[in-house]
Amino acid sequence: MQIFKEKQPLIDTLLSYKSAGEIVGLVPTMGALHDGHLSLVQQALQECDRVVVSIFVNPTQFDNPKDLEMYPRTLDQDIELLKQAQDDIIVFAPNANELYGKKVASEHFDFQGLEKVMEGKYRNAHFDGVGTVIKLFFTIIKPDKAFFGEKDFQQLQIIRKLTEILELPVEIVGCPILREESGLARSSRNERLSSLHREKAAFIYETLIKSKQLFGTKSADYVTEWVKNEFQNYPFLKLEYFEIADIQNLKRVNRKREGAQYRAFIAAYADDIRLIDNMPLNN
Template sequence: MQIFKEKQPLIATLQSYKSTGNTLGLVPTMGALHQGHLSLVKQALQECEIVVVSIFVNPTQFDNPNDLEKYPRTLEQDINLLKQAHDNIIVFAPNASELYGDKVISEQFDFQGLENVMEGKYRNGHFDGVGTIIKLFFTIIEPDKAFFGEKDFQQLQIIRKLTEILELPVEIVGCPIEREESGLARSSRNERLSSLSREKAAFIYNTLLKSRELFGTKSADYVTQWVIDEFKNHPFLELEYFEIADTRTLKKANRKQKGANYRAFIAAYADDIRLIDNMPLNN
């Protein structure tokens, strides 16, 4: 395994690999790696000869300074976990100045409305930060493929739009959500949950399952109101939003359209920890 903290030596190494025809995959992460991340790495290794895993807690995508401060940073543990996965992994773990220089600020992007709903509505400037860091990684690493989890489905669609807008020759690969035994979507934030909150947070997944069942016979508005009522009665979890949206446009579903695919999106708090999840409803 090779580990780089500076971009120029990384670029030189990657150019030597690419010059011999190797396919290059990228798995961008913010560290605190878990089995969900490793499933992305595994898929990348199946499709590419060389895989770069970036580990960088990106400050420009946090609108809450406390959230940024509390985000787990476990680089040594992450590297050990990746070593167990495969030898043919390159780790890129830069600091903020290596990527941003003196000004740690976001570019501004027009993602044609994808950025204004759900996560974008509740996290000011979040997707500008995501777009900025992914553009930087794509420019430095020049991957053939980049792998992202469907847990952050809105982010996945925005990154696809980013490559379209910037005309970048990167194939974006969406990977299925990895779940704990309880059904809770794997997340680095789960490690901050108490054992009781972690157990109770499985309610999020169970609610999505029931939503999918109801969506077969009920309207989107009916399902949404049912979810809101369910969370009102829950003693441990606080719902931030629940939305049913078209998977392509991310626009809220008012009426079911023939041929359209829909997905349920949810964000909720367990204690002060924000958890997100989503699930396809009809595909």
């Protein structure tokens, strides 16, 4: 396994692979790897000749300093886990100054409204931070394909928009959500949950399942109000938002349109740990 903490040796190494005509894939992560990340890595390994896994807790996408401080950093464990998947994976684990230079700050992007709803509404400048770090990775690594989980579906759509805005020749591959046995979407944050909250957080998935069933015969407003009422009666989680949106523009649905694809998006707190999830509603 090749492990790089500086960008220039990585650039030189990848150039030799690209010169030989090899397809390079990128799986960007913030570490604390779990089976959900490994499913992205496995898909990348199937579709690419070389796979780079970046491990970097990006400070510019956190609007809550405590959340950044508490985010797990487990590089040695992450490397061992990746070795079990395949020994010739390339790991890029820079520090902030190596990646950003002297000024660790976000660029500002206009994602044509995709960044202003849901996560963007509740996390100030979050997607500027995401766009900045992904642009940096794409500039350094120049991947042919990049793999992102659908658990962060809004982020996935924003990164697709980023490649369009910057005219980058990167294929963005969305990968299915991997879930725990209870249905809870796998996330690095799950490791911070108490055993009780981890058990009770499965209510998020159960609510999404029921919402999908209701959406077949009820309006988006009806389903949204039903979800809010369910959470008001559930003492273990605090609902931050629930929205039903068109997957293309992420705008909240007022009236269903024939042929449009819709998705339910949810964010909730288990104690002080923020969890997100989503589910397609009409497929």
